[in-house]
Amino acid sequence: xxxxxxxxxxxxxxxxxxxxxxxxxxxxxxxxxxxxxxxxxxxxxxxxxxxxxxxxxxxxxxxxxxxxxxxxxxxxxxxxxxxxxxxxxxxxxxxxxxxxxxxxxxxxxxxxxxxxxxxxxxxxxxxxxxxxxxxxxxxxxxxxxxxxxxxxxxxxxxxxxxxxxxxxxxxxxxxxxxxxxxxxxxxxxxxxxxxxxxxxxxxxxxxxxxxxxxxxxxxxxxxxxx
Numbered sequence: 001x002x003x004x005x006x007x008x009x010x011x012x013x014x015x016x017x018x019x020x021x022x023x024x025x026x027x028x029x030x031x032x033x034x035x036x037x038x039x040x041x042x043x044x045x046x047x048x049x050x051x052x053x054x055x056x057x058x059x060x061x062x063x064x065x066x067x068x069x070x071x072x073x074x075x076x077x078x079x080x081x082x083x084x085x086x087x088x089x090x091x092x093x094x095x096x097x098x099x100x101x102x103x104x105x106x107x108x109x110x111x112x113x114x115x116x117x118x119x120x121x122x123x124x125x126x127x128x129x130x131x132x133x134x135x136x137x138x139x140x141x142x143x144x145x146x147x148x149x150x151x152x153x154x155x156x157x158x159x160x161x162x163x164x165x166x167x168x169x170x171x172x173x174x175x176x177x178x179x180x181x182x183x184x185x186x187x188x189x190x191x192x193x194x195x196x197x198x199x200x201x202x203x204x205x206x207x208x209x210x211x212x213x214x215x216x217x218x219x220x221x222x223x224x225x226x
Contacts, residue, residue, distance in 0.1 A: 054087025
């Protein structure tokens with residue numbers, strides 16, 4: 001599947017609104033919004049819903065996490081081969097709710113490259129973003145954890161974090177796709193993120209917990225598709 005910028009990645013997290021049958025319905029709404037606007041929309045459902053969603057929709061599906069393990073005796077961990085076999089084309093790595101050591105992030109980026117998956121690595125500040133950029137994942141997303149789920153976007157509350165990250169990351173890896181997350185809840189937030197030099201957004205509750213997720217998705221997508 002083709003991943004292009006600008007992009008919108010919708011992290012389903014573990015909200016009840018994005019679990020089971022509701023997860024599949026939300027994924028279908030994202031697919032519809034993508035097809036109607038021409039915007040690149042990616043969904044990242046929970047692991048138990050991943051295969052079902054990937055087999056049903058035609059937009060890219062990411063895993064929410066993978067572990068730096070090899071096949072074998074790692075009970076309870078997430079194997080990169082399993083998410084690829086389930087239909088994922090990429091994965092989120094180092095989300096603030098699932099943080100990892102830099103050595104593990106480096107190992108996971110290498111695993112994704114080996115298996116042909118797209119790596120979207122999250123960072124909480126510009127300096128961590130720069131360290132991750134040196135590992136050359138496909139995508140880096142800047143997300144100050146204090147703004148996640150707040151409804152106050154980083155592009156509005158702390159635009160300097162975004163601009164500083166853009167400068168640092170692109171100095172190290174000019175080809176890097178850079179996303180903006182944390183508190184993204186309106187189309188204006190998406191527009192601001194793009195104006196600050198990013199290539200899209202990583203969003204969760206702003207879509208998942210919206211009264212009309214499809215309507216919000218379309219408003220985001222229309223901005224990203226311009």
